[in-house]
Amino acid sequence: MQTLKLKPPYLIFIGDTEDKIFAKTGLGLVEWRPELCLGQIALSKNCVDLGIPSMSLEEALDAGVRSVVIGNASVGGVMPDKTLDVLEKACLMGFDIIGGVHTKLNSIARLQSAAKKSGASLVDVRIPPTDIPVSTGIKRTGKRLLTVGTDCALGKKYTALGLEKDMQALGWNVDFRASGQTGIMIAGSGIPIDAVVSDFVSGAAELLSPDNDTEHWDIIEGQGGIFHPGYGAVSFGLLIGSQPDAFIVCHEAGRKHITGWPEFEVPSIEEVIERTITIGSLTNPSIRCVGVSVNTSELSDSEKNIYLSALSAQLGLPCVDPLRCGTTAIIDNIAIEFPETKPAS
């Protein structure tokens, strides 16, 4: 009855992946948790370089690595024999194997048998822990911020990670809480919320951000969107269980329709703010929006500045592109809204 827990530090397995698109997991890990990524291991010379030392399994053992993370995605999800050769050897040497790939690690006989021999664990980050309880709705101590979105895949995880990093640098007491597979690898723990049975989805969200110090912030990775015709129930359950004190709406400038659902328009940011407060009030009546995070990758520098200023004036909230401007404006607003949680300095 807890979240998934991974054992760092990591050796990142990159296979023979030559395209950065298929090495997103490995690249994300190195970007957000460089201190946990001691090395990389590949099957050929031409593959993606994560910019960290290349190591054999033996060197990784000497360096103190405890888990091998599958940092690439195979096309079609099938794991080639030469990949299995490396993972099986790693497993026999006692490394945990961590994967978020479609083929479940625990369904591969070679890996199962190796893990049994060495006592290593095969950790599928797509599979939620068992025995998740139904949510209680009881208020927990500490503060929580949830990133919500006008749609999927527009920066909810990135915004949460950027905020954690910037707040930590300023001395705030914060933790990123992961609700999706890549986030879980980066955080080293978490629950893949969308894979949880619907009766327990809010209960899983409660486990994800347990009681904490009064001034502590959990920065929770959002999923889906409360207006999403496919994944709305996941977003609803995560919102109810997270009991957020604050939320940030994530949006992509120029996106008109829900990706993959062309009949559904992307809701306005105002609608998402209002609906999130309406629903979130059930478990936290003082929930409020503290800012907006916009993916402005389609805009020039001057267009971006005009867009964000206009949006900020319209909403009366700090609006940032965390990749281009950082999250300072939002952190300043959190300090105003929740002064009791501000670091002393």
Place this chain on the structure above:
Amino acid sequence: MQTLKLKPPYLIFIGDTEDKIFAKTGLGLVEWRPELCLGQIALSKNCVDLGIPSMSLEEALDAGVRSVVIGNASVGGVMPDKTLDVLEKACLMGFDIIGGVHTKLNSIARLQSAAKKSGASLVDVRIPPTDIPVSTGIKRTGKRLLTVGTDCALGKKYTALGLEKDMQALGWNVDFRASGQTGIMIAGSGIPIDAVVSDFVSGAAELLSPDNDTEHWDIIEGQGGIFHPGYGAVSFGLLIGSQPDAFIVCHEAGRKHITGWPEFEVPSIEEVIERTITIGSLTNPSIRCVGVSVNTSELSDSEKNIYLSALSAQLGLPCVDPLRCGTTAIIDNIAIEFPETKPAS
């Protein structure tokens, strides 16, 4: 990629259950689908009598029975050997075995092996079908009515079944659609919505009420409550996927707090109406409330009449206790709101 399907007619197994409380499934089946219940079979003479012919397995076979339904609940969920003896024999004779008990039929070696020999199926109505898709949000043909609630366990299934029965008697083209285990046994098909992985809960709701004739009504059994701190996500997903044209709010007179969640007050009927319309509008902008169903079992006859009249005046909607007054007032309102679906008479 479909709903669960059961094979009627049924022989109801009642074990040695002497208390009606533990025979709820069998009693519900006989109440709502007497034509499908050809007989009952028990382990002793003193147990609950469902009021249908007692039969041996051999007699049931001659009578044309195709499935044995476990109509009782064992305390603790463990299945005693003498129960297994009967079920194993039935399974070897080719009857499907249908159960909603905690112990999964498919996890019992004796039954598995018997089913394999005879080709019979072991149907666990708590287990959703595999390969449920993500919901599309695309509008389906035909009309849909969903029963929603101010809380759990106050008559959402009963209201839907009562409405189906009363509408059928008046010549309407209707089908009850089951979203929970007892409902599935009564309907002979359905999906246990709360057991579906959250990413697919709205997709399951879409499968549950497929395209139909223009004047046809699906009467969908609701689950949980949109203000429920534990099960709200299930209710949300079922609402989005059901795309109801109409809904009935189910309530229990006098209930103050969410059962099992004493810190949460039962929402007002007005709040449930407003919230259901707000959320349901995403996939059906013309969603509307057509009536209120109240469990008035705690009220005397005169108290009940005063309560329902006052509520009806307050809401401007027909308010009934389906058990004490039938559902005619609500059906009359459906005929006014959706005249194109009214039977020719």
